[in-house]
Amino acid sequence: MQRIDKESSQVIFNLVDKNEDKIVNLLRDLIRIPTYVPPGINYEKIIDFIAPKIEGLGFTCTKHFMPEDIFLEKQKSTNQLLDGPRVNLQAEKRTGKKPGLVLYSHIDVVPVQEESWTVPPWEGVVKDGKMYGRGTSDNKSSTAALLSALEIISELGLEETFDLNVLVTTDEEVGPYSGLCWLADMGVVWGDYFFCLDGSSDTLGIGANGMLEWMVEVHGKSVHSGISFLGQNAIEQTNLIISGFLELKNEIEKRRSAMPSSPEIQSQTGGGMRTNISPVLNVTMINGGVKVNIVPDKCVIKGDRRYIPEENIDEVIKELEDKLAEIKNAHPEISYDLKTRKIYGGYSTEPTHQWVSFVKNVISYVKGEEPPIAGAQGSIDVGCVMEKRKIPQCAFGAGTTLESRIHGHDENIRISDLLDLTKVLAMVITNNLD
DSSP: OTTOOHHHHHHHHHHHHHTHHHHHHHHHHHHTSOOBTTTTOSHHHHHHHHHHHHHTTTOEEEEEEOOHHHHHHHTGGGOTTOOSOOEEEEEEEOOSSSOEEEEEEEOOBOOOOGGGOSSOTTSOEEETTEEESTTIIIIIHHHHHHHHHHHHHHHHTOOOSSEEEEEEESOTTTOSSOHHHHHHHHTOOOOSEEEEOSSBSSSEEEEEOEEEEEEEEEEOBOOBGGGGGGSBOHHHHHHHHHHHHHHHHHHHTTOOOSSBOOHHHHHHTTSGGGSBOOOEEEEEEEEEOSOTTBOOSEEEEEEEEEEOTTSOHHHHHHHHHHHHHHHHHHOTTOEEEEEEEEOOOOEEOOTTSHHHHHHHHHHHHHHSSOOOEEEESSOOTHHHHHHHOOOOEEEOOSBOTTTTOTTSTTOEEEHHHHHHHHHHHHHHHHSOOO
């Protein structure tokens, strides 16, 4: 890496290790403010907890409230369970003389089924070198590490080598118009480089798949089941569409992105089967019928299409339309409506880019081994930013791809990974890029 200051780095490492209890307690405090979505509770409460801490470090903080009309149109219209104010935090420290760095984390989490947990999900229980709780890995550990890194930089009197634009936002877990998407539209996501903290500790992320949700409503004719031959069974017709979509799925999933997949994905799929990120077509929901002795006149199937950055969203939609037209041509009696909804776009940064190399070398220095570079099979709202501003980005966090049980019961992180992320952030912010 370019000009690592080894002396100051060791001082950083020592202070992070000394402050382990403080960093762990900060994460525990964040976990104890439930912010699950839907509906999206305690957003303002957690922002009000975070803002004074970062403002006291010389940042200018702004609470950005998404206007009610925009929230209703672009968020609640797609999910009626959403409710409450959408509060996002921007914290800036800039001189105008340094390159700008966006540091992004989100504070919303997915809901829990408490009966599945072996520990209380909102307590931040520590045992066996790990902390357990909803949001530990996705994504409150990153917020805790970032706040801790900034405090350590201030305490040591170190100088930031970037102008900093810290964004702590909401609704990433539900989309399609998260707080980050809205801030991007407002033009406040300024910076020359983007560091997404919604990543994993076992890879350095360079991109993600895009996501499209789709729904097909199949129309039939309802009659008594005893004379079903006079009706039109929407479920049976839906089966023809599902079969056609599974054929399309097989074709789609043979494609590959230039982005490599994570070693964990590769190991779980038979070694070399998925060495690179692939697109995915899923049928995930079905609903039809009202009573056993009534031929159903409607059946609805839903799913998603994860598309690689090399694919075009319009072509992705057309591919679904063409498959349905093919099925209709073979079975003219089928009647259906297709609806699609884009969630987040796909994006990628060249793995050899200077910014990726810089962060990779910092991580290598902290952890003692080089992180694999990979894209994500999932999707994230960073795609909203990258569609508007093609700035180099990478992603790194505190959770592991599989062990952390992201979105599952007993979600967790290793305390050592939380401390490593704090060290990585402090070093990235205070070391020179070139």
